[in-house]
Amino acid sequence: MSIIASLLGLGIGVFNNLATDDRLASGQIQDAMRAARLFALREGAPASVVIDPSADGESVVYGLGLRSVGNWHFEDEVGSGWPVPARHDPDGLIGRGVIGSALEVREGHELAIPEPPTRLDSPFGFGLDVYVRPSGTSRPMTLLERPGCWAVRLDGDDLLEVSVMLEDGKEPEEHRRTTNMRLSPDRFSRLTVVCDGRSLHIAVDGARVGQDTRFDRPRRLSVSRGSPVRSGAGFEAFEGAFDELRLGAVVAGENEPLPAEVVLEGGPRLVRLDRFGHLDPAHHRAPVVVSFLSGVPPKRTSVEFGLLGSVRTWSETP
Numbered sequence: 001m002s003i004i005a006s007l008l009g010l011g012i013g014v015f016n017n018l019a020t021d022d023r024l025a026s027g028q029i030q031d032a033m034r035a036a037r038l039f040a041l042r043e044g045a046p047a048s049v050v051i052d053p054s055a056d057g058e059s060v061v062y063g064l065g066l067r068s069v070g071n072w073h074f075e076d077e078v079g080s081g082w083p084v085p086a087r088h089d090p091d092g093l094i095g096r097g098v099i100g101s102a103l104e105v106r107e108g109h110e111l112a113i114p115e116p117p118t119r120l121d122s123p124f125g126f127g128l129d130v131y132v133r134p135s136g137t138s139r140p141m142t143l144l145e146r147p148g149c150w151a152v153r154l155d156g157d158d159l160l161e162v163s164v165m166l167e168d169g170k171e172p173e174e175h176r177r178t179t180n181m182r183l184s185p186d187r188f189s190r191l192t193v194v195c196d197g198r199s200l201h202i203a204v205d206g207a208r209v210g211q212d213t214r215f216d217r218p219r220r221l222s223v224s225r226g227s228p229v230r231s232g233a234g235f236e237a238f239e240g241a242f243d244e245l246r247l248g249a250v251v252a253g254e255n256e257p258l259p260a261e262v263v264l265e266g267g268p269r270l271v272r273l274d275r276f277g278h279l280d281p282a283h284h285r286a287p288v289v290v291s292f293l294s295g296v297p298p299k300r301t302s303v304e305f306g307l308l309g310s311v312r313t314w315s316e317t318p
Contacts (some may be wrong), residue, residue, distance in 0.1 A: 147224060218268070
């Protein structure tokens, strides 16, 4: 028994010696990249890797992903959906939607998800994907909103506008972006909005509307817990049709700080992946390399994320 104990003790000591700062940091970075890629493939949605050398005085590398938290197809009068039903006018269903029937929101009626799933209450951000066909009535109008969190509108000039409430000190601050895009009243347009606290992405029919808005620093989304998702209510009530509404929440992976002796090179960055787990070509035209210094004398270790999702690492003396 004493011999076995000695051998086990020797083994543990050897492995502890192998777990140097550079190995630990390299492993954490690779894990974050692989986890983000697997998340994108599993959810069929974009993901990101946050690289921040100065998060509260520590260096962190972690993933962000958009997870589906609910969908509504408007195929029956009772508003069946996952995981909770929607509330709408039973007579508002119309034929010839994008898939099956669609919901027409008329004057005096509304679409509401009065108790959205709690997973939507994510401070890291949200996602919205919906087919919409606004009527030809006067503008402005609010297409969809979650009061206290975000809103999607058509302004007085019929231009698509998105606003998000971001935490900034004690009071949330509204960030509003008005695009040059108009939605056709003659057909359904697919509207996609993603805010991850670092940027605001807007797309119509799969095409990015202008450049993504990048915030001056990482922000958290203001979360009004229990706030409904609604349309058709208020002074600027929407009139038109919806189909295939999907809501998502941005979730963060593990963000345990890198070893204190590790110094990440470069400033804060966001590595963006598309839904196939590849580097998003709209943001990256070459492999992404994350490098850090560690040890005495310092040694540079680099981790590369390839265009198609491969990960490799190497070390060198500066």
